[in-house]
Amino acid sequence: MVIVMKNNATEEQIKKVIERVESLGLKAHPIYGQEKTIIGVIGDENILRAHPVNPYEGVEEVKSIAKPFKFASREFKQEDTIIDVNGIKIGGGNFVVMAGPCSVENRDMLFETAKRVKEAGASILRGGAFKPRTSPYDFQGLGEEGLKYLKEAAIEYNMAVITEVMDARDIELIDKYADIFQVGARNMQNFTLLKELGKTDKPVMLKRGMAATVKDLLMAAEYIIASGNKNVILCERGIRTFETYTRNTVDINIIPSVKELSHLPIIIDSSHGTGRRSHVGPIALAGLVAGADGSMIEVHPSPENALSDGPQSLRFHEFDELMSKMKKYLEFEGRKLS
Amino acid sequence: MVIVMKNNATEEQIKKVIERVESLGLKAHPIYGQEKTIIGVIGDENILRAHPVNPYEGVEEVKSIAKPFKFASREFKQEDTIIDVNGIKIGGGNFVVMAGPCSVENRDMLFETAKRVKEAGASILRGGAFKPRTSPYDFQGLGEEGLKYLKEAAIEYNMAVITEVMDARDIELIDKYADIFQVGARNMQNFTLLKELGKTDKPVMLKRGMAATVKDLLMAAEYIIASGNKNVILCERGIRTFETYTRNTVDINIIPSVKELSHLPIIIDSSHGTGRRSHVGPIALAGLVAGADGSMIEVHPSPENALSDGPQSLRFHEFDELMSKMKKYLEFEGRKLS
Amino acid sequence: MVIVMKNNATEEQIKKVIERVESLGLKAHPIYGQEKTIIGVIGDENILRAHPVNPYEGVEEVKSIAKPFKFASREFKQEDTIIDVNGIKIGGGNFVVMAGPCSVENRDMLFETAKRVKEAGASILRGGAFKPRTSPYDFQGLGEEGLKYLKEAAIEYNMAVITEVMDARDIELIDKYADIFQVGARNMQNFTLLKELGKTDKPVMLKRGMAATVKDLLMAAEYIIASGNKNVILCERGIRTFETYTRNTVDINIIPSVKELSHLPIIIDSSHGTGRRSHVGPIALAGLVAGADGSMIEVHPSPENALSDGPQSLRFHEFDELMSKMKKYLEFEGRKLS
Amino acid sequence: MVIVMKNNATEEQIKKVIERVESLGLKAHPIYGQEKTIIGVIGDENILRAHPVNPYEGVEEVKSIAKPFKFASREFKQEDTIIDVNGIKIGGGNFVVMAGPCSVENRDMLFETAKRVKEAGASILRGGAFKPRTSPYDFQGLGEEGLKYLKEAAIEYNMAVITEVMDARDIELIDKYADIFQVGARNMQNFTLLKELGKTDKPVMLKRGMAATVKDLLMAAEYIIASGNKNVILCERGIRTFETYTRNTVDINIIPSVKELSHLPIIIDSSHGTGRRSHVGPIALAGLVAGADGSMIEVHPSPENALSDGPQSLRFHEFDELMSKMKKYLEFEGRKLS
Known part of the structure; x- marks a missing residue:
């Protein structure tokens, strides 16, 4: 997932979100832009879905990267099911x-x-x-x-x-x-x-x-x-x-x-x-x-x-x-x- | 209901639809316009819904007039349910x-x-x-x-x-x-x-x-x-x-x-x-x-x-x-x- | 068009709608059902569209029968335009x-x-x-x-x-x-x-x-x-x-x-x-x-x-x-x- | 923006996308996950919108982070316009x-x-x-x-x-x-x-x-x-x-x-x-x-x-x-x- 912080998010707010992400066993990779900071999250998206960080101060949006389904996906099984x-x-x-x-x-x-x-x-x-x-x-x-x-x-x-x-x-x-x-x-x-x-x-x-x-x-x-x-x-x-x-x-x-x-x-x-x-x-x-x-x-x-x-x-x-x-x-x- | 016949519907087709409607115990009131004939149907709409005449030749459309619900309607019960x-x-x-x-x-x-x-x-x-x-x-x-x-x-x-x-x-x-x-x-x-x-x-x-x-x-x-x-x-x-x-x-x-x-x-x-x-x-x-x-x-x-x-x-x-x-x-x- | 009157529409209200329709040069064909009265209207629908009767007391709905387009219709021209x-x-x-x-x-x-x-x-x-x-x-x-x-x-x-x-x-x-x-x-x-x-x-x-x-x-x-x-x-x-x-x-x-x-x-x-x-x-x-x-x-x-x-x-x-x-x-x- | 690469994207494909992004004067920050690589892009999103990388091999999706409007945004002007x-x-x-x-x-x-x-x-x-x-x-x-x-x-x-x-x-x-x-x-x-x-x-x-x-x-x-x-x-x-x-x-x-x-x-x-x-x-x-x-x-x-x-x-x-x-x-x- 990618966590998008608000333009005016404080360093303290960014820090809290990173701590929360890492406390869930995931890795957080912040990228600091001129206007916005975004935080790339590595690990199982379902964990972050179950414990969303949207309610944290300073968070604007959380964007999913992985597909929400696994067994039904072409990535999981390449060949057509017959x-x-x-x-x-x-x-x-x-x-x-x-x-x-x-x-x-x-x-x-x-x-x-x-x-x-x-x-x-x-x-x-x-x-x-x-x-x-x-x-x-x-x-x-x-x-x-x-x-x-x-x-x-x-x-x-x-x-x-x-x-x-x-x-x-x-x-x-x-x-x-x-x-x-x-x-x-x-x-x-x-x-x-x-x-x-x-x-x-x-x-x-x-x-x-x-x-x-x-x-x-x-x-x-x-x-x-x-x-x-x-x-x-x-x-x-x-x-x-x-x-x-x-x-x-x-x-x-x-x-x-x-x-x-x-x-x-x-x-x-x-x-x-x-x-x-x-x-x-x-x-x-x-x-x-x-x-x-x-x-x-x-x-x-x-x-x-x-x-x-x-x-x-x-x-x-x-x-x-x-x-x-x-x-x-x-x-x-x-x-x-x- | 109102049955709208196609512009080029024949008299024979109109007649068959009227017969069908009446065979279901409903009354049919045809209105012959210059271009189109429409047939007003008097009686329980649910009967016509259960036996739709749409598949009959010459029928363009069937329009419902009554509300499809009864007990939930304001017409059935005027005062608010508390x-x-x-x-x-x-x-x-x-x-x-x-x-x-x-x-x-x-x-x-x-x-x-x-x-x-x-x-x-x-x-x-x-x-x-x-x-x-x-x-x-x-x-x-x-x-x-x-x-x-x-x-x-x-x-x-x-x-x-x-x-x-x-x-x-x-x-x-x-x-x-x-x-x-x-x-x-x-x-x-x-x-x-x-x-x-x-x-x-x-x-x-x-x-x-x-x-x-x-x-x-x-x-x-x-x-x-x-x-x-x-x-x-x-x-x-x-x-x-x-x-x-x-x-x-x-x-x-x-x-x-x-x-x-x-x-x-x-x-x-x-x-x-x-x-x-x-x-x-x-x-x-x-x-x-x-x-x-x-x-x-x-x-x-x-x-x-x-x-x-x-x-x-x-x-x-x-x-x-x-x-x-x-x-x-x-x-x-x-x-x-x- | 078909004008659907409310269940409790009075005779007076029905009469006024019929008068209005006929004053526009159209013909009105009322069909009196047990619960509802509907009025079939014969004539150019565009007239009724330009002078809608919906605001009249007792009118529940007005249903269009004719297609709103003419020159673009298959009825107007049977063969495909090339x-x-x-x-x-x-x-x-x-x-x-x-x-x-x-x-x-x-x-x-x-x-x-x-x-x-x-x-x-x-x-x-x-x-x-x-x-x-x-x-x-x-x-x-x-x-x-x-x-x-x-x-x-x-x-x-x-x-x-x-x-x-x-x-x-x-x-x-x-x-x-x-x-x-x-x-x-x-x-x-x-x-x-x-x-x-x-x-x-x-x-x-x-x-x-x-x-x-x-x-x-x-x-x-x-x-x-x-x-x-x-x-x-x-x-x-x-x-x-x-x-x-x-x-x-x-x-x-x-x-x-x-x-x-x-x-x-x-x-x-x-x-x-x-x-x-x-x-x-x-x-x-x-x-x-x-x-x-x-x-x-x-x-x-x-x-x-x-x-x-x-x-x-x-x-x-x-x-x-x-x-x-x-x-x-x-x-x-x-x-x-x- | 965030560029999401396909699960099976090759290192070569990832490299080409990064080169393209940087050739446009933007900075690319790749984050390598177990399944997916994502590339955070810092700089003016309009540049990437005008030169989208979606057609590059290995790219699954490009997600916008910034709002597409500027002058109309609350971020640009805090107080209400009167x-x-x-x-x-x-x-x-x-x-x-x-x-x-x-x-x-x-x-x-x-x-x-x-x-x-x-x-x-x-x-x-x-x-x-x-x-x-x-x-x-x-x-x-x-x-x-x-x-x-x-x-x-x-x-x-x-x-x-x-x-x-x-x-x-x-x-x-x-x-x-x-x-x-x-x-x-x-x-x-x-x-x-x-x-x-x-x-x-x-x-x-x-x-x-x-x-x-x-x-x-x-x-x-x-x-x-x-x-x-x-x-x-x-x-x-x-x-x-x-x-x-x-x-x-x-x-x-x-x-x-x-x-x-x-x-x-x-x-x-x-x-x-x-x-x-x-x-x-x-x-x-x-x-x-x-x-x-x-x-x-x-x-x-x-x-x-x-x-x-x-x-x-x-x-x-x-x-x-x-x-x-x-x-x-x-x-x-x-x-x-x-």
């Missing part, structure tokens, strides 16, 4: 497609959808059984019944299952049916949930919060990894901006940022991210060429009758067309669809 | 001060702080026992030990206790020690937690999420009320903006907005909201004159040694000065400190 | 690359850069002569000298010139040297400048403001078109979000939004938009596949010595590589590089 | 009220309004003659005719005039009629306009841009001061946030921030800032107690018929009530209304 879900590879150049309805509404629609998305090239089946809804009056999901259908459809069509976990108490139940736990954007900083998922060994897909930065997202991933589970998949699903024409704003820029800062794979959810059927395809393709490791897409047999997120769900033939484009782009780039 | 916590009144012109350290660090510092803030005029003791920290490497709180200290200090100095609950599994434990449950900004849309707190009868103070609007906040309150608990206190603790000089941006504007839209009391947390000691007082006073029902303030015997949020914690004498100003303003306005 | 700059086509499936240094620093570096970017496939030469700099102490550009170099280099290498105009008084001067006027993000709502540019007949590239929505951008374009100049090119150059790892956040989502709402071409500036050399290529490619009509890219012979924006400028060999990828993608999509 | 407008003092504990209609609509309404706001205690008359309107189809102001009415009304009622300048070409004209130039939020970074206003000696009130930070605002003020005009008044008029219930979000937090960082006075515009009549008073009062140097308020004889911003304009009796409250608060705080 996560294996029943043989389906995520990361390291492999491209995975997760598709299915927003919510599991009933057995038939789920089976019909699973069949069609698998035929088109998706290998992971998505579907919400526990739904986080902004309104308590909206459809909240089928619960365990929905989980059973997911598992059955996955077996029938040889897919893996991803579904959302909203509460640490549901982990055990969901663990019986799902292959990947999904943590929603609203729970990105539900630290209790992250720690509990860190104690399992199943892959966790962590969605970026609506107002989170790439560092916030990687810190949330760090919680899971530090608790013992290395199998973290990141997911960009749109941030909140001033734009209202799309539901959220998918941040394609985060893909090269994640690739620089971390070894973890990242998926783009252009369905939730845009909330408009017309945008799902272009943004999914944009993510693919920008380096994303996969795409999550909502598909529904009849969006007009969907119980949630109909406006953004692709119809079967629209999904077929998008998949055929994605396959061509992947081939063109020499990448594999897993 | 919450009684062991005789301490919150809302309806009463002004309450919640003060104490960010985290409970040990018994001595808590007792010392409780004594001083009570003397200065605070009636509710705040202090974190379970801490949501952005980094897994930061101090996470004392847990139940911290809760015990809070309860003991509250009894000793005749105060009530407010403390954060981060996980539905902790509700029972915290219930034994606390008088008010606090839900942090990061959990504002942890719907599972909200529903569980709705099953208790203890007051819940719900902090606004960093990217939440006033309607999002009131929808989250609606979750608690709809689950059975009417005792909801709102709290503005700063939103995320592009400003970096302050940690967050306390939105004073939400106070008159809440007063128009809802009957629930609202508290301002200018400590977390600004992250700067110099700003805590001015913003607390601004909140008071704009109509807030109380103030939450962090106080620490020695901010230089605080294990969390030292930079924004007031010293005892600073808190004394602020309280004496707040009392004068309240007196001037003819309001009571509870 | 702008012809000395034979270089922009829009309608043609893809154009604008490249060059951030600022014109001297004659040699500009000629060297122009030569190389032209060889690689760029047809329009960019370079700032008047620079909008956040600090008054930063390099402000060479002024007319810079314009001359741009013109000379463009003639030498058979390119067209785009350069920024910051002040209506400079239009005449810049008009002598440039083929396209560029309006920077900070001037997107400098309405005086927009109107004056509307009086010329040269193409104007309008950059989206840092906090602007797609509708704000199209309204700014409307100013230019309504003043007489139809040759407007839109440009996405990154919006401000909470992310700090990139300088701005390029919003790829705006591409399909613009394609739905408008007939105007849109260019992506991934250099200013991301501020990081590593991100320029991936985001340019993402824009291309999402449907953008071109790419603006900063190139510098020696970014280490650039007087502005070195951190994001591509070196010649990096630009060559990116161009060769872009050409392959265009070919793959059956599109032409203009 | 601006004198025909004897009306702004800053240094004096509180000024600027009131009047959004636009000058005609002579009568302006005179009537001026008379009433002066009687109530306002000393500066506001009113737009050139209006920045988002839509080209909205009322654009009366131009010079409006300016004349402002001047006449100000003479009649012994007030000073503030009005907006949108274009450098209008400065001379407006200078004949106005006592304070107002720069609107959309022009906060119209650097050409700022420089030209810096050449006059009349006070300039600079409104904060919708996405600007306090440092951006002070940098814009720096442009005016560095060009020769020290008489800068800052104005907070609401930033853009995700909230839609209010038109903008007035950031009260910026008041103590400005007081810490700068010596310039700051005014709160709660009319444009909130866009709701019900919010104007509470936010004006909040600004006053948080330390603002004045309040700008829109008043209209008949908001129902206003040509712009009726929804937020106070009626005469509402303004009277607010002024009487503000006077009491000022008296209570021992401050003077100028």
Whole structure:
């Protein structure tokens, strides 16, 4: 860290800060400028974060130098993490497609959808059984019944299952049916949930919060990894901006940022991210060429009758067309669809 | 709701939308303009929200007219809600001060702080026992030990206790020690937690999420009320903006907005909201004159040694000065400190 | 428009609003619901915008139905606008690359850069002569000298010139040297400048403001078109979000939004938009596949010595590589590089 | 500045950066940590900003230490700037009220309004003659005719005039009629306009841009001061946030921030800032107690018929009530209304 002293900081104040830093077992290197003195601090930044010197007289600001996350960082692990879900590879150049309805509404629609998305090239089946809804009056999901259908459809069509976990108490139940736990954007900083998922060994897909930065997202991933589970998949699903024409704003820029800062794979959810059927395809393709490791897409047999997120769900033939484009782009780039 | 059709929508498309609306038990009133047709819909908006017509051909947009929350609305309940916590009144012109350290660090510092803030005029003791920290490497709180200290200090100095609950599994434990449950900004849309707190009868103070609007906040309150608990206190603790000089941006504007839209009391947390000691007082006073029902303030015997949020914690004498100003303003306005 | 009355609005209040609306020459269609009355208004929305009824007693909200822009809308003009700059086509499936240094620093570096970017496939030469700099102490550009170099280099290498105009008084001067006027993000709502540019007949590239929505951008374009100049090119150059790892956040989502709402071409500036050399290529490619009509890219012979924006400028060999990828993608999509 | 090198930066790379820094006449102080090397740089930061080392190999980040503005800073000038407008003092504990209609609509309404706001205690008359309107189809102001009415009304009622300048070409004209130039939020970074206003000696009130930070605002003020005009008044008029219930979000937090960082006075515009009549008073009062140097308020004889911003304009009796409250608060705080 670097401690920046105020212009009028006294020698006494500077001395006290240096003493405090060294009393914590760190080394202080003051640099005296004409106007300002700055103090470079060598050692573990977490110590200074836990015992901040900002309240000391004469301190103007403390600037962090090191990244706040460790295990999630590219510096800690150079090579891309590749996560294996029943043989389906995520990361390291492999491209995975997760598709299915927003919510599991009933057995038939789920089976019909699973069949069609698998035929088109998706290998992971998505579907919400526990739904986080902004309104308590909206459809909240089928619960365990929905989980059973997911598992059955996955077996029938040889897919893996991803579904959302909203509460640490549901982990055990969901663990019986799902292959990947999904943590929603609203729970990105539900630290209790992250720690509990860190104690399992199943892959966790962590969605970026609506107002989170790439560092916030990687810190949330760090919680899971530090608790013992290395199998973290990141997911960009749109941030909140001033734009209202799309539901959220998918941040394609985060893909090269994640690739620089971390070894973890990242998926783009252009369905939730845009909330408009017309945008799902272009943004999914944009993510693919920008380096994303996969795409999550909502598909529904009849969006007009969907119980949630109909406006953004692709119809079967629209999904077929998008998949055929994605396959061509992947081939063109020499990448594999897993 | 109002359904806006596209300029080139056909009669057939308009007809299908009207049929769909009426099949849901709602009444459709089309208005045919020169360029556009709009369809006014009479009936429960939640039905149309659950079965959106956006995916229908020819539909451009659906605009909500009714407020999405009911029990939290001023229309549902005209008079201010006044919450009684062991005789301490919150809302309806009463002004309450919640003060104490960010985290409970040990018994001595808590007792010392409780004594001083009570003397200065605070009636509710705040202090974190379970801490949501952005980094897994930061101090996470004392847990139940911290809760015990809070309860003991509250009894000793005749105060009530407010403390954060981060996980539905902790509700029972915290219930034994606390008088008010606090839900942090990061959990504002942890719907599972909200529903569980709705099953208790203890007051819940719900902090606004960093990217939440006033309607999002009131929808989250609606979750608690709809689950059975009417005792909801709102709290503005700063939103995320592009400003970096302050940690967050306390939105004073939400106070008159809440007063128009809802009957629930609202508290301002200018400590977390600004992250700067110099700003805590001015913003607390601004909140008071704009109509807030109380103030939450962090106080620490020695901010230089605080294990969390030292930079924004007031010293005892600073808190004394602020309280004496707040009392004068309240007196001037003819309001009571509870 | 739709006027939403308050739940407790009286018949008298509703009557007054209807009278007002009709006195403006518009038709009012009230729909009486159980809780709320809404009034659909048929006629020119601009009249109601100019004489808003919000201040009338009993009015809760007024919701706009029509788009606030006309000439810029896809409804007004179905087919894509194709702008012809000395034979270089922009829009309608043609893809154009604008490249060059951030600022014109001297004659040699500009000629060297122009030569190389032209060889690689760029047809329009960019370079700032008047620079909008956040600090008054930063390099402000060479002024007319810079314009001359741009013109000379463009003639030498058979390119067209785009350069920024910051002040209506400079239009005449810049008009002598440039083929396209560029309006920077900070001037997107400098309405005086927009109107004056509307009086010329040269193409104007309008950059989206840092906090602007797609509708704000199209309204700014409307100013230019309504003043007489139809040759407007839109440009996405990154919006401000909470992310700090990139300088701005390029919003790829705006591409399909613009394609739905408008007939105007849109260019992506991934250099200013991301501020990081590593991100320029991936985001340019993402824009291309999402449907953008071109790419603006900063190139510098020696970014280490650039007087502005070195951190994001591509070196010649990096630009060559990116161009060769872009050409392959265009070919793959059956599109032409203009 | 502090240059942070990458974890794997080589000794050669570090050496090159140090050489570059010293070749610019600055001193480099490397601090070698276990993981990272950082290089403290002593000397004028503007030199390094103009010749950034970010493009050098091995450089991870460059962190600024000094403030980017000088003349606007509290460090440059300790005591509050007090601006004198025909004897009306702004800053240094004096509180000024600027009131009047959004636009000058005609002579009568302006005179009537001026008379009433002066009687109530306002000393500066506001009113737009050139209006920045988002839509080209909205009322654009009366131009010079409006300016004349402002001047006449100000003479009649012994007030000073503030009005907006949108274009450098209008400065001379407006200078004949106005006592304070107002720069609107959309022009906060119209650097050409700022420089030209810096050449006059009349006070300039600079409104904060919708996405600007306090440092951006002070940098814009720096442009005016560095060009020769020290008489800068800052104005907070609401930033853009995700909230839609209010038109903008007035950031009260910026008041103590400005007081810490700068010596310039700051005014709160709660009319444009909130866009709701019900919010104007509470936010004006909040600004006053948080330390603002004045309040700008829109008043209209008949908001129902206003040509712009009726929804937020106070009626005469509402303004009277607010002024009487503000006077009491000022008296209570021992401050003077100028």
